Amino acid sequence: MKKKFFIIINLLAFAIGVNGQQIENGGFELSKKTMYTGILMSYTGTQKDNVASTFENVIYSKDNSTSVKIGGGYFILNNFAVGIGLSIGFDNTEKEINNTIGTNTVSKLNSNTFGFTPFVRNYLSLGSKKRFYLFNQTGIIFSKSKGDETSTTGNNTIESTISKNALGISISPGVLIFVDDGFAFEVNIPIGGVNYSKETKSSTNLPDAVIKQSNVDLNINILRMNLGFSYYF
Template sequence: MKEIKKHNMLRIKLGYFFSFICFSTVMAQTDHVENPDDYFLNKGKVYAGITFSFDNSNVENEDRLIVFIEDRKNNSFDLKVHTGYFIRKNWAVGGLINYTSSDRTGVDISTQNISSQVNIASKSWGIYGTTKFYIPLESRNRFFLFTEVLAGGSFANQLKESTAYGILTRTFVEDRSAEIRFVPGIMVKVIRGFSVEAGAQIAGINAKWSNTSVNNVLYSKKESVSTNLSINLLRLSLGFYYYFDLKTKPL
């Protein structure tokens, strides 16, 4: 069941992406031939963009390895705001702010047949510096490959409340991390000044510091450094971007 859900999610995300590609190709046919001086990735241009995702799901009677999920509701939202400046043709530097919020409520039954009401709420913020390189795929400058490198940090807080046999246990986790990410993808120019991008993280280096408290008493501290060299298409992200010039052209 879990694998089916993952494959369905992947098909939906890929379906959205290819729909954008088809739509962008049609719209591009109505766009006039671009003056080289107006090339939208020229030095001095600025871009602003937004990437978002959300999940609203419900799971009932699902048997997992160490727990049976009697009922679970998940709500999550992820928002990324991008901005950048082209220091050279096809090469931009900028920044990214990332906000994530998630809530989970439900009833879990452990392998010892203990039923627990579980509520989990988490929020995180991330701030990153970015550099982005574009490679045109054809002469009309409609399609581009890009590689983005992000370096920065994030902080996240999670509160878990678990009630079993009338006893409430509150676990608070505080995470701080510094990381580098590598995100390749494809960009499609839709109409003049606007584009759609799709990318997936293929590599990353992450250093994390975590403090865990149980019922307001410090329980553990953890430090870790990890690398990730896998491609996760389930984390495919779609972004909408606008490119413009800060200088007003004379009439």
């Protein structure tokens, strides 16, 4: 996982370096028939030690999540674009749970997620130079995840496969900053939406466990920030 993350970072740094010599102060007019393409990435890492809650007593846990999104769009009106994005994500979790009776439970989970999102974007220019824009992206998310989990309690080990299908509507405001003719940096933060998912967990010698979940999420979490660059032409 760490190797994949650093490869992505190096590719992003290389792309920025190639264009860095061409940076000027000019902006870009987002007029009808403009097109763009771009790449975004996000990474979150969380570690917990001796954290107790109503549901479980965590002795240790470590979560890492990396995602890469590519996509593009076409402006059907001034400052209004339609587009589609593709994404891939990698998640891994390790944790140890203190059981009230018996030995602790140690579990490991690794999963990959693939998805695509048709969306619309509204842009608002800040100033006459057309260098800074605020935007809001609203999209429909389709995703599929697959993973493997190993859970060990004493001498008992349970191996499971997990699959999850999800559908949702996302809202992601952001900032666009042009640094060259058509080349821009982008930051956006998913602030929520409406989501539905179905997760199936298959374990050896056990019946399948199925979890269906629907929710409305309106939380702003800066740890879910997406950073990247795009090219408008």
